[in-house]
Amino acid sequence: MRVRELAALAAVALGGPALAKDTVGLSVSTLNNPFFVTLRDGARGAAQKAGLELVVLDAQDKVDKQVADVEDLIQKKVKVILVNPTDSSAVVPAIKKANAAGIPVITVDRGANGGTVAFHIASDNVAGGRLAGDYVCKMLHGRGKVVELEGIPGSSAARDRGKGFNDHLAAGCTGVAVVARQTANFDRAQGLTVMENVLQAQKEIDAVFAHNDEMALGALQAIKASKRPIRVVGFDATDDAVKSVNACEMKATVAQQPAEMGRLSVEKAAGVAKGGKVPEKTEFIAVALRLVTSDKCR
Amino acid sequence: MSPARWRWRDWLSRYGIALAFLALGSALALLTPRFLTAANLLNVLRQISVNALLAFGMTVVILGAGIDLSVGSVLAFSGALAAGLSTAGWPAGLAMAAALLLGGIMGLFNGVFVAYARIAPFIVTLGGLTIFRGATLVYTDGRPITGLPGGFDALGNGVALGVPVPVWVMLAFLGLTHFLLRFTALGRAVYAVGGNEEAARLSGIPVAGTKLFAYAYSGLASALGALVLTGRLNSAQPTAGSGYELDAIAAVVVGGTSLFGGRGGVLGTFVGALIIGVLNNGMNLLDVSAFYQQIVKGGVILAALLIDRLLSVRND
Numbered sequence: 036m037r038v039r040e041l042a043a044l045a046a047v048a049l050g051g052p053a054l055a056k057d058t059v060g061l062s063v064s065t066l067n068n069p070f071f072v073t074l075r076d077g078a079r080g081a082a083q084k085a086g087l088e089l090v091v092l093d094a095q096d097k098v099d100k101q102v103a104d105v106e107d108l109i110q111k112k113v114k115v116i117l118v119n120p121t122d123s124s125a126v127v128p129a130i131k132k133a134n135a136a137g138i139p140v141i142t143v144d145r146g147a148n149g150g151t152v153a154f155h156i157a158s159d160n161v162a163g164g165r166l167a168g169d170y171v172c173k174m175l176h177g178r179g180k181v182v183e184l185e186g187i188p189g190s191s192a193a194r195d196r197g198k199g200f201n202d203h204l205a206a207g208c209t210g211v212a213v214v215a216r217q218t219a220n221f222d223r224a225q226g227l228t229v230m231e232n233v234l235q236a237q238k239e240i241d242a243v244f245a246h247n248d249e250m251a252l253g254a255l256q257a258i259k260a261s262k263r264p265i266r267v268v269g270f271d272a273t274d275d276a277v278k279s280v281n282a283c284e285m286k287a288t289v290a291q292q293p294a295e296m297g298r299l300s301v302e303k304a305a306g307v308a309k310g311g312k313v314p315e316k317t318e319f320i321a322v323a324l325r326l327v328t329s330d331k332c333r
Numbered sequence: 334m335s336p337a338r339w340r341w342r343d344w345l346s347r348y349g350i351a352l353a354f355l356a357l358g359s360a361l362a363l364l365t366p367r368f369l370t371a372a373n374l375l376n377v378l379r380q381i382s383v384n385a386l387l388a389f390g391m392t393v394v395i396l397g398a399g400i401d402l403s404v405g406s407v408l409a410f411s412g413a414l415a416a417g418l419s420t421a422g423w424p425a426g427l428a429m430a431a432a433l434l435l436g437g438i439m440g441l442f443n444g445v446f447v448a449y450a451r452i453a454p455f456i457v458t459l460g461g462l463t464i465f466r467g468a469t470l471v472y473t474d475g476r477p478i479t480g481l482p483g484g485f486d487a488l489g490n491g492v493a494l495g496v497p498v499p500v501w502v503m504l505a506f507l508g509l510t511h512f513l514l515r516f517t518a519l520g521r522a523v524y525a526v527g528g529n530e531e532a533a534r535l536s537g538i539p540v541a542g543t544k545l546f547a548y549a550y551s552g553l554a555s556a557l558g559a560l561v562l563t564g565r566l567n568s569a570q571p572t573a574g575s576g577y578e579l580d581a582i583a584a585v586v587v588g589g590t591s592l593f594g595g596r597g598g599v600l601g602t603f604v605g606a607l608i609i610g611v612l613n614n615g616m617n618l619l620d621v622s623a624f625y626q627q628i629v630k631g632g633v634i635l636a637a638l639l640i641d642r643l644l645s646v647r648n649d
Contacts (some may be wrong), residue, residue: 188623218623223477223566224573228380232617235373236365249570256566260490275477275568 077297159321164199226253381610390554398594403461405574416569425484440552489564527594
């Protein structure tokens with residue numbers, strides 16, 4: 036892989052073959068994480084389809100390496116730089132250098148706290164919340180009592196996931212009522228204790244929606260101890276949660292789609308490389324999410 | 334002042350915090366019928382068990398005029414070790430014993446720097462907080478450890494004689510700590526060192542050794558809390574216990590132990606932990622919005638301290 040990267044860089048440096056494809060650079064935070072490997076694969080596939088050369092550089096989760104990687108890409112005069120920041124603040128100087136060189140920048144998954152960014156491509160937490168709301172509604176056949184375990188109060192993930200979930204229920208599923216809405220701060224231990232308390236307070240609960248899987252797994256522990264038939268839906272599709280879904284304990288969890296994220300990033304980059312308009316203000320491109328459920332539990 | 338009146342004030346300053354707890358409990362009982370049920374009260378006791386265990390250890394340290402900020406990280410590392418060893422095939426009992434030992438050793442590490450290098454406890458245990466958290470992340474590779482043997486579930490979620498096992502563990506450790514502090518020379522030495530270190534030294538009390546004991550005991554208490562929490566969650570989390578030091582200190586201080594050392598006790602800490610636990614429980618039962626919960630919690634803690642302060646000032 037390293038060799039291919041170098042070969043790609045060398046090809047660009049030497050001016051490439053006569054019929055040079057447009058080249059796009061992708062600086063990934065780390066490829067030591069399956070999420071970003073899948074993201075890269077999605078980007079590669081899209082680049083092939085769009086007839087682009089894609090140079091992928093792995094920052095190995097080091098902020099300084101990422102800055103150097105982006106500098107290299109600038110030197111190679113790529114048409115567009117896709118950055119998946121290791122750190123939203125540390126990446127800013129690199130982005131400013133790309134801006135100075137007149138190369139459009141697209142951020143992927145994590146945003147940047149400064150510099151000029153054309154597109155930001157990340158998961159849409161509001162849509163994910165809506166997805167969970169829809170699933171809970173159908174699971175309960177449009178009628179039932181639900182507990183919502185919220186993330187850290189004021190955090191964007193908690194806000195967006197809760198908004199999507201509640202908007203969906205309010206708009207299209209009025210038979211399902213949220214009977215308790217409590218924070219467990221994205222934490223498994225708090226998910227357990229808060230759920231224990233809510234179980235004391237509410238004699239009728241049909242389902243729980245937790246803003247992340249850690250809280251969902253904590254709540255599941257409390258529900259198991261209470262021996263009440265309550266179904267749990269989480270968010271993030273962590274390894275633990277997917278294991279739990281496959282063991283027919285949790286009902287579902289909302290997963291991000293890294294491949295889709297990579298694909299959309301390259302498609303946007305292709306548009307810009309082929310002379311498309313670069314928006315002045317960062318345009319947010321939402322990546323859809325997907326539900327992980329287990330059919331064998333039906 | 335008449336003797337009868339004086340005794341009344343003395344009684345109030347000693348048991349004021351218990352009265353505050355009863356008042357809080359009565360208010361909640363009036364607000365929601367779900368509060369005052371046997372099931373919910375056992376639920377509260379089970380929920381406070383981890384914080385109470387940490388706070389009992391913290392009480393010993395604070396009585397000796399110290400502070401231990403590392404308890405949450407000690408909890409995380411001990412819990413991870415217990416879980417890691419038992420998933421590697423160790424019998425659950427042995428893995429738990431190793432975790433307790435590790436907790437004691439981490440406490441000793443703090444104690445050596447405080448007692449012999451004479452570095453301020455705040456700084457030493459702040460260092461411990463970050464070092465032990467880092468060690469936990471290294472040991473767990475940042476991932477939760479799951480798939481534990483049945484012994485953990487029994488400890489965390491079991492019930493004996495109608496009472497959850499974590500509550501038995503908490504009460505046993507409460508008894509042990511109370512006995513140590515009140516009825517042994519070592520315990521009296523903790524009070525003496527916390528009250529006046531120089532006087533303690535002059536009267537032949539081994540000051541450094543006493544401090545060493547206090548921090549080791551706090552480490553042990555945190556490890557015990559770790560075992561209960563690991564059992565309750567049936568897994569060990571690399572981020573477990575972050576911020577727990579503040580809840581533990583709050584329980585100690587609300588329970589009437591002076592942050593300057595030498596005054597207070599572990600029974601008060603138990604009531605302090607109860608107050609915090611009942612507050613969390615009550616706000617969940619009443620479905621109070623998350624935004625207001627923190628304000629209410631902080632307000633009640635301040636009010637409890639203010640009442641305690643007013644009563645003890647009058648008594649002086």
